[in-house]
């Protein structure tokens with residue numbers, strides 16, 4: 001597992017959001033549904049929902065496939081999912097970098113808006129390749145560079161801290177998924193602009209999604225509050241005539257196949 005990644009922090013961040021998540025997951029719903037047309041029609045498949053969260057899409061996968069496993073690093077997300085989803089689903093608390101599956105044992109891995117949290121994406125991809133059967137599929141969505149540019153540039157006018165995680169570029173993804181072992185056979189890009197009544201509403205939704213996970217910031221307390229005020233003023237540059245604050249999410253969706261040895 002890559003050393004610079006604080007997985008327990010990510011798990012706690014998502015865990016604290018598990019109850020509010022299903023209400024605030026507007027983006028997740030959209031991107032997860034967008035992946036559905038790529039799902040294979042055969043139903044005798046072993047399927048993993050990687051970073052299953054509250055299990056909204058795991059449930060849909062369970063209505064189509066023979067054996068479905070929801071895997072997440074957050075205990076609380078899994079607890080919520082266990083109590084609210086189809087009883088046939090197997091839930092596993094595990095880290096995507098170390099999948100608890102035998103080599104070549106999985107037909108399909110579905111992953112909606114999880115891999116943007118994995119800085120060491122080539123390590124994750126190698127693990128996905130290890131567990132997929134030859135010809136197996138990885139169907140995923142993620143966020144790419146340019147996401148939340150309004151928020152990033154508003155913060156950039158205030159300080160040099162990192163307030164939003166770094167997202168990979170489309171070229172990064174293409175290089176990682178197009179190799180001797182795998183091919184990205186379909187992909188699409190879409191900008192989703194969500195509307196917020198104010199910047200606090202945006203911050204609340206990011207928190208509700210557990211998406212506020214960034215490296216340690218310098219400023220805390222009053223100095224932090226002051227900077228927040230300044231950032232909110234900067235964000236007004238993006239205010240729409242209707243008085244709505246926009247936030248752009250660049251969603252990349254892909255269908256990767258593991259090539260035969």
Ligand SMILES: C[S@@+](CC[C@H](N)C(=O)[O-])C[C@H]1O[C@@H](n2cnc3c(N)ncnc32)[C@H](O)[C@@H]1O
Pocket residue numbers: 007010011014015025028029032050051052053054055056057071072073074077094095096097111112113114117118209
């Ligand atoms: C934005 S949520 C998406 C949840 C779900 N796929 C959906 O569409 O509603 C990302 C999920 O990935 C999980 N996650 C993040 N890093 C992980 C890792 N290394 N291994 C397993 N799960 C991880 C989080 O706990 C969280 O539940």
